[in-house]
Amino acid sequence: QVQLQESGPGLVKPSETLSLTCTVSGGSISNYYWSWIRQPPGKGLEWIGNIYYSGSTNYNPSLKSRATISADTSKNQFSLKLSSVTAADTAVYYCARDNGYSIYGMDVWGQGTTVTVSS
Amino acid sequence: EIVLTQSPGTLSLSPGERATLSCRASQSVSSSSLAWFQQKPGQAPRLLIYGASSRATGIPDRFSGSGSGTDFTLTISRLEPEDFAVYYCQQYDSSPWTFGQGTKVQIK
Numbered sequence: 001q002v003q004l005q006e007s008g009p010g011l012v013k014p015s016e017t018l019s020l021t022c023t024v025s026g027g028s029i030s031n032y033y034w035s036w037i038r039q040p041p042g043k044g045l046e047w048i049g050n051i052y053y054s055g056s057t058n059y060n061p062s063l064k065s066r067a068t069i070s071a072d073t074s075k076n077q078f079s080l081k082l083s084s085v086t087a088a089d090t091a092v093y094y095c096a097r098d099n100g101y102s103i104y105g106m107d108v109w110g111q112g113t114t115v116t117v118s119s
Numbered sequence: 120e121i122v123l124t125q126s127p128g129t130l131s132l133s134p135g136e137r138a139t140l141s142c143r144a145s146q147s148v149s150s151s152s153l154a155w156f157q158q159k160p161g162q163a164p165r166l167l168i169y170g171a172s173s174r175a176t177g178i179p180d181r182f183s184g185s186g187s188g189t190d191f192t193l194t195i196s197r198l199e200p201e202d203f204a205v206y207y208c209q210q211y212d213s214s215p216w217t218f219g220q221g222t223k224v225q226i227k
Contacts, residue, residue: 044218044221106166
């Protein structure tokens with residue numbers, strides 16, 4: 001079955017750019033949307049944005065244009081870049097398969113990766 | 120954006136009891152675009168219900184979802200020990216996708 005695995009630095013300095021990659025195994029990224037979601041310590045879930053495999057993107061306006069999501073079909077991966085990070089961006093970051101506006105929702109999730117923003 | 124408000128914040132129940140969780144939307148949500156997730160400490164959220172009332176693969180039938188418009192409900196008919204967790208509703212009718220703040224179901 002499809003599995004997702006997040007990877008990237010666990011520590012990022014304030015004002016720098018957070019970069020994470022989600023590797024999809026057991027299936028192709030084609031024909032799906034793919035989302036990033038984050039969860040600050042002890043808090044709820046926040047959707048960051050998604051990308052269709054062909055490249056079209058949607059973002060949460062709350063990130064004030066700091067987020068960029070891209071996809072690499074040749075590597076079966078998609079990535080998140082979040083610029084100008086602050087301590088408020090410290091969170092567990094999850095990637096998920098997103099069925100877009102179809103009925104099925106975000107049905108497969110990665111295990112999550114913890115990112116701490118600190119000098 | 121659509122704001123989802125879950126109630127109660129915490130539900131204290133005993134194994135075997137029935138749990139009823141509520142999710143209210145700030146504007147109407149298509150019934151085909153409302154999901155429920157379960158999250159246990161240190162784990163990723165797990166999809167329980169999609170399309171307001173359809174169980175995801177492998178989800179026991181003690182979990183059921185219902186509702187339409189602005190009011191949705193997740194019901195756990197008889198709580199098992201492994202059901203004590205935090206539950207989130209989420210809408211994917213209108214971007215940005217949004218989540219409720221969560222309901223914690225704890226052992227009484």
